[in-house]
Amino acid sequence: MFSNHSDFDPIFHCIKQHAALSDADGNFPTDEFKEIRQSELLSFPIKRSSMTFNSDNLINNLNLLKSLGRASLPVGRIFEGHMNALQLVNIYGTASQKKRWFEEVTSGQKLFGVWNTQDQDGVFAHERADGNFLLKGSKTFCSGGDQIQRPLITAELKSPSIKGWQMCIIPTEKVAAIKQDKSFWQPLGMRASASFRMDFTGIIISKEDFLGAPNDYYKQPHFSSGAIRFCSVQLGGAEAVLEETHHLLKSISRTEDPFQKSRIAEMSFLVETGNLWISQTAHKLESGQYGSEHIIAYINMARCMIEEICLRCMTLSERSVGARGLLRPGNLERIHRDLITYLRQPAPDASLVSIGDFVFKQPDTRKLWAVQMVSKLP
Numbered sequence: 001m002f003s004n005h006s007d008f009d010p011i012f013h014c015i016k017q018h019a020a021l022s023d024a025d026g027n028f029p030t031d032e033f034k035e036i037r038q039s040e041l042l043s044f045p046i047k048r049s050s051m052t053f054n055s056d057n058l059i060n061n062l063n064l065l066k067s068l069g070r071a072s073l074p075v076g077r078i079f080e081g082h083m084n085a086l087q088l089v090n091i092y093g094t095a096s097q098k099k100r101w102f103e104e105v106t107s108g109q110k111l112f113g114v115w116n117t118q119d120q121d122g123v124f125a126h127e128r129a130d131g132n133f134l135l136k137g138s139k140t141f142c143s144g145g146d147q148i149q150r151p152l153i154t155a156e157l158k159s160p161s162i163k164g165w166q167m168c169i170i171p172t173e174k175v176a177a178i179k180q181d182k183s184f185w186q187p188l189g190m191r192a193s194a195s196f197r198m199d200f201t202g203i204i205i206s207k208e209d210f211l212g213a214p215n216d217y218y219k220q221p222h223f224s225s226g227a228i229r230f231c232s233v234q235l236g237g238a239e240a241v242l243e244e245t246h247h248l249l250k251s252i253s254r255t256e257d258p259f260q261k262s263r264i265a266e267m268s269f270l271v272e273t274g275n276l277w278i279s280q281t282a283h284k285l286e287s288g289q290y291g292s293e294h295i296i297a298y299i300n301m302a303r304c305m306i307e308e309i310c311l312r313c314m315t316l317s318e319r320s321v322g323a324r325g326l327l328r329p330g331n332l333e334r335i336h337r338d339l340i341t342y343l344r345q346p347a348p349d350a351s352l353v354s355i356g357d358f359v360f361k362q363p364d365t366r367k368l369w370a371v372q373m374v375s376k377l378p
């Protein structure tokens with residue numbers, strides 16, 4: 001078992017080597033997750049001494065996501081879902097559920113994921129006479145597809161006694177097979193994220209599989225603060241664009257030109273700006289000194305900034321390497337497609353508007369993002 005993040009460098013290298021081979025419609029990054037399992041990386045977010053989610057050092061978790069994203073955005077995406085699920089278990093699980101699900105990772109190497117997105121035919125959980133629940137409906141964008149052994153899904157309850165949006169963790173080997181529709185996922189990029197449509201119709205689960213109370217999933221600030229995880233993976237993508245551009249320009253001796261110097265300079269300070277946003281956001285989250293609205297607005301700012309940083313880095317890279325630098329089998333062509341696709345995350349307009357809302361609610365802007373001494377977050 002590795003203890004330091006840098007101990008994983010050979011695994012990141014190996015994932016990077018596999019990324020081009022995995023880039024195909026309908027594919028899952030099997031070899032990459034074999035490596036991840038062998039190195040027990042799936043357990044990295046769990047503190048074994050207490051069998052809790054390791055939230056002591058948030059920046060370590062975020063750096064791990066960034067390194068995975070730099071090696072392969074699809075792998076980073078799938079791992080981010082795993083980490084998200086474990087964090088939700090930590091926040092909302094009972095003591096016995098935490099023990100069960102964390103042990104399934106530490107001893108059983110189970111891969112978790114979070115599938116919330118759905119179309120019109122979304123998932124309902126109908127209560128049956130025996131107290132169990134029958135699922136009907138589908139989820140879309142289910143990263144990892146049938147390679148996820150513990151999908152955490154949300155479902156609307158249909159029961160005379162309880163109502164709301166319920167998180168459930170499906171023990172896939174104990175229930176009927178979840179029907180997988182690969183034809184849903186024919187994207188521009190992120191092909192290997194295997195983000196298929198999954199149909200849960202006919203699956204029966206028990207209340208033991210429920211996580212938390214109805215509507216816990218959308219509780220703030222936890223719901224919005226999760227964006228910092230996908231920002232970290234995305235920033236890993238921008239780092240990969242910088243790295244590939246640097247490598248290519250050096251390999252063709254185009255480093256003395258002042259335009260190339262200024263573009264690589266801008267890419268470098270943009271990536272570093274992204275790192276500062278991630279670490280400052282992590283610091284704010286860990287400090288417990290900021291109210292929920294402040295935290296949500298700040299994370300939304302980080303999200304907007306990381307998106308702009310990634311887009312700008314891609315533009316600068318395109319101008320630097322030219323058309324031939326974007327040819328297959330060069331890595332930049334794939335990383336561009338993956339990053340463009342992965343930057344599309346839920347409600348971008350709403351997250352920008354929420355920052356404006358927060359700013360206008362303040363009496364003035366003098367201490368806008370300064371320390372606010374409020375009671376600690378739950």
Ligand SMILES: Cc1cc2nc3c(=O)[nH]c(=O)nc-3n(C[C@H](O)[C@H](O)[C@H](O)COP(=O)(O)OP(=O)(O)OC[C@H]3O[C@@H](n4cnc5c(N)ncnc54)[C@H](O)[C@@H]3O)c2cc1C
Pocket residue numbers: 077081113114115116117140141142143144190193195341342344345346347348349350
């Ligand atoms: C690679 C990848 C993997 C993913 N994996 C998962 C996963 O494992 N689990 C999961 O749950 N989800 C997953 N998702 C889905 C993701 O979380 C988002 O839900 C999805 O990317 C948003 O899709 P969209 O861009 O089409 O969004 P939309 O919500 O359709 O947004 C598109 C645009 O429309 C705007 N808009 C939104 N609503 C309105 C409105 N009512 N009126 C006017 N404009 C509006 C938005 O601000 C945005 O500008 C994944 C997505 C990607 C790309």
